Amino acid sequence: MELGKQSTYQSKYNPAKLFGIDRKAKRREIGITGDLPFHGFDVWNHYEVSWLTPKGLPRVALAQIVVPCDSANVIESKSLKLYFNTLNNTSFDDANEVENVTSRDLSICAAAPVSVSLHTLDNPISAMFGLPHGTSIDNQEIPIDHYQVDRQLLRTCDERINETLHSNLLKSNCLVTGQPDWGTVSISYDGHRIDPASLLKYIVSFRNHEEFHEQCVERIFKDIWDQCAPSRLTVGARYTRRGGIDINPIRSSEPIPEILNTRLVRQ
Missing domain, CATH: 3.30.1130.10 (GTP cyclohydrolase I, C-terminal domain/NADPH-dependent 7-cyano-7-deazaguanine reductase, N-terminal domain)
Structure with missing residues (x-):
């Protein structure tokens, strides 16, 4: 795990940067040892996603990442940032390929299906703000x-x-x-x-x-x-x-x- 350590910036695709943390240990601390008493997920928003087109033109986007709460692992946040950095100088055919590759890699790390959806900066969903409920x-x-x-x-x-x-x-x-x-x-x-x-x-x-x-x-x-x-x-x-x-x-x-x-x- 690279959290808390000095890290070297790497901008070529490397899924080995991802690190998963077993959810079970912390759940045992609060008395969860069998079936989960809840449903849910973790929604991550990543605001610094970039890659190259086949012609070398940079693209940028926001990523919404959804990790189910019944996944075996939490994805350690710094490892996710370092992983996405490895896309910066990597060529992909289009945004769909980026979504497919990152969904596959994050799913392996979490040991459960993880969804990744990219949003361009001119998409209204990228600018929506709301108020807390209640x-x-x-x-x-x-x-x-x-x-x-x-x-x-x-x-x-x-x-x-x-x-x-x-x-x-x-x-x-x-x-x-x-x-x-x-x-x-x-x-x-x-x-x-x-x-x-x-x-x-x-x-x-x-x-x-x-x-x-x-x-x-x-x-x-x-x-x-x-x-x-x-x-x-x-x-x-x-x-x-x-x-x-x-x-x-x-x-x-x-x-x-x-x-x-x-x-x-x-x-």
Whole structure:
């Protein structure tokens, strides 16, 4: 794994740059050892994709990459960046060939089918921004002094409710480099009302926690599922980009019918 290490720029196609990290170890930490308690996927947006035409003319595009949550491996993010760099001086017949080659290579790394779709810079989908779903819980004047993740902070009320909440205050640190990761988390559920103050304290408790994006979202899902016992739960996070890539995991107790990938203002 090259994350946290000095890397040499390589611009000729080399799928060996890709590195997969087994999902099982971190899932065991949160009590997942058998069937997954959720459905979902990780949506990656890569903003620095380029290759050459057969005549040597550079092309650029944005890539949407979708990794299913039941893949054996997480694709390590720096390895994905280094891999895409190896396309920069490599010739392809067209964008379809780039999609096919990268989908094949990423699927091998993740040990599951991974989709890659390229979007040109004049495509409206490339410029779409949206707002987080639901009600913000961030403007609560409450004291907070807990900055290590703690599921015991979560509390519920007797009232039953169907609601969607979000917070822009999710911050954790990279498991390898210790560098900060910033995100917006959205939580949609049916069940006993989650006390908003307790939920905000819980989200802020990730502030010094070290874990990858995908692992943080799965931990949030599992903690809310165990502590609050909702009948339905969906947790999604949209992270700011690092190295030209943003990662947006979503986990749900029910199958997710479509892939929604609307960027937020910080993305």
